[in-house]
Amino acid sequence: xxxxxxxxxxxxxxxxxxxxxxxxxxxxxxxxxxxxxxxxxxxxxxxxxxxxxxxxxxxxxxxxxxxxxxxxxxxxxxxxxxxxxxxxxxxxxxxxxxxxxxxxxxx
Amino acid sequence: xxxxxxxxxxxxxxxxxxxxxxxxxxxxxxxxxxxxxxxxxxxxxxxxxxxxxxxxxxxxxxxxxxxxxxxxxxxxxxxxxxxxxxxxxxxxxxxxxxxxxxxxxxxxxxxxxx
Numbered sequence: 001x002x003x004x005x006x007x008x009x010x011x012x013x014x015x016x017x018x019x020x021x022x023x024x025x026x027x028x029x030x031x032x033x034x035x036x037x038x039x040x041x042x043x044x045x046x047x048x049x050x051x052x053x054x055x056x057x058x059x060x061x062x063x064x065x066x067x068x069x070x071x072x073x074x075x076x077x078x079x080x081x082x083x084x085x086x087x088x089x090x091x092x093x094x095x096x097x098x099x100x101x102x103x104x105x106x107x
Numbered sequence: 108x109x110x111x112x113x114x115x116x117x118x119x120x121x122x123x124x125x126x127x128x129x130x131x132x133x134x135x136x137x138x139x140x141x142x143x144x145x146x147x148x149x150x151x152x153x154x155x156x157x158x159x160x161x162x163x164x165x166x167x168x169x170x171x172x173x174x175x176x177x178x179x180x181x182x183x184x185x186x187x188x189x190x191x192x193x194x195x196x197x198x199x200x201x202x203x204x205x206x207x208x209x210x211x212x213x214x215x216x217x218x219x220x221x
Contacts, residue, residue, distance in 0.1 A: 032207040042214060043213050044210075046209035051207065093206070095155065097142075
């Protein structure tokens with residue numbers, strides 16, 4: 001079945017470092033991927049969209065890549081801050097969400 | 108400020124009750140969605156709608172139905188609530204003008220069935 005997989009283990013990093021989150025997809029080829037941020041008890045909020053013909057997209061401290069050979073997207077937060085602590089969700093077309101990865105940035 | 112509003116943040120219902128979860132969006136979006144979110148399982152799509160009076164089953168429609176009589180409102184109905192429907196329910200909307208348009212989510216309804 002078509003799937004999007006994210007690392008279910010929490011990612012803990014120190015403030016100022018770059019956080020890198022992974023999204024792998026199987027059994028289909030999404031035309032685009034989106035990344036969302038979700039804080040506890042809230043609905044997800046859209047961050048970035050990357051299409052299959054784009055290698056990389058940036059927005060302020062955020063960068064996302066799309067590698068159709070590896071069937072993978074990487075989401076980077078540079079100069080991470082404690083306020084970046086949240087769960088980050090990957091979403092592909094065909095209405096498929098990944099399970100999300102919780103990021104914890106500590107001072 | 109664009110908005111998707113869900114009628115309740117927290118709801119406690121008894122087993123066997125008929126439960127209505129309401130969602131309203133003010134962005135004139137064509138698409139509306141209902142998801143449930145459970146720890147370790149992520150967001151799972153229950154039902155979605157691309158237009159008024161249209162509905163499509165998602166991955167887990169059993170035990171649920173929906174209604175979309177007006178463009179701005181999408182209702183999720185639990186016909187006979189059961190304890191395994193205790194969950195966080197999230198409504199979302201998006202425009203279908205262009206591909207990959209972002210989804211806007213409501214604040215969620217935490218439903219507990221006792």
